[in-house]
């Protein structure tokens with residue numbers, strides 16, 4: 001049985017690379033990604049699971065990293081917005097459709113949309129897109145443009 | 160950042176989990192079984208709870224099972240709401256799961272966590288109360304499997320150190336006609352003003368509610384009235400609304416009076432849909 005007390009070194013698989021981090025069991029994945037790995041794409045917003053700014057992808061599904069302990073992410077495949085390397089169809093689509101204003105929510109939305117495409121390689125029904133997007137909040141209300149960008153991701157493959 | 164030090168346990172077997180939890184309790188610690196963790200993390204961050212240890216059950220195979228066979232459906236307590244919904248194996252439960260929190264959180268929140276958490280709505284309990292579901296629990300006597308209704312009275316009533324392992328739903332319930340609705344005050348993603356689930360067996364409607372009172376419930380008295388086809392729909396609805404097990408719940412989302420108003424409209428629509436063959 002795994003047991004962690006106090007500070008411990010664990011290995012996290014982030015963006016295809018193993019990374020050693022020193023964590024307390026109560027440390028959030030969000031804080032560890034940002035403060036120890038310098039992966040600041042996942043943003044702290046509410047830190048309460050409500051806004052989605054901290055969204056990453058774990059084993060192919062979106063996860064709010066403010067609601068995941070770093071220790072429980074051990075052994076899972078974690079993808080952050082940095083791991084998309086600017087090449088994901090949704091990133092190109094966001095640029096094309098101006099799907100952001102201040103950009104604070106953008107990395108979270110990108111990860112939700114990218115996970116949507118991983119799980120639904122072909123465009124799903126509109127209610128599915130809506131359901132996935134409802135997990136995130138955009139303070140600047142770019143919702144229409146974001147929805148358009150998702151359609152663009154499927155229709156143009158982000159080109 | 161969670162402002163307390165916790166000890167993290169990740170057992171690979173039920174016995175390891177139970178023993179770890181039991182020993183922590185003997186030592187006077189405050190352990191919690193941990194699955195999706197959403198509620199434990201948010202409440203710890205807010206300082207509402209201060210667990211000194213968590214026992215993560217997500218690597219225990221029995222808690223991760225999701226499979227159907229001739230007997231019915233078996234769902235591990237650490238299965239996420241999204242897994243249950245995507246499986247489409249029990250449409251009524253899938254519908255309930257799909258209206259709890261948002262989609263991303265549904266990928267984390269587990270069936271066991273929703274049933275055992277402190278948030279009063281526990282909406283996944285409704286389909287289980289209706290479907291003659293059984294629950295497997297692991298504790299001092301090993302595994303015991305009992306009717307879900309015998310251990311769920313508003314919330315799970317477990318023995319000390321006991322952990323929820325699996326829920327078993329009989330085959331008939333997976334294919335039975337059903338109805339599910341969740342009314343919220345403003346946003347679609349919110350706690351329920353009134354959430355109702357109904358399931359038909361042998362032509363009789365079974366119905367359970369969340370949000371209406373301070374705990375989820377199924378009421379045989381309400382079911383008897385709603386199934387009494389000798390009375391007109393409006394009389395059945397009015398009578399059913401008088402049979403709540405306690406005063407309707409009242410909070411910032413809506414007064415008790417408003418909840419009753421929503422309930423009556425919802426029951427009207429439900430009975431009329433059923434009469435018109437829409438369910």
Ligand code: FES
Nearest residue numbers: 045046047052066
């Ligand atoms: S910071 Fe995680 S959901 Fe808002």
Ligand code: FES
Nearest residue numbers: 101103138139140
């Ligand atoms: S672009 Fe500013 S919060 Fe979304």
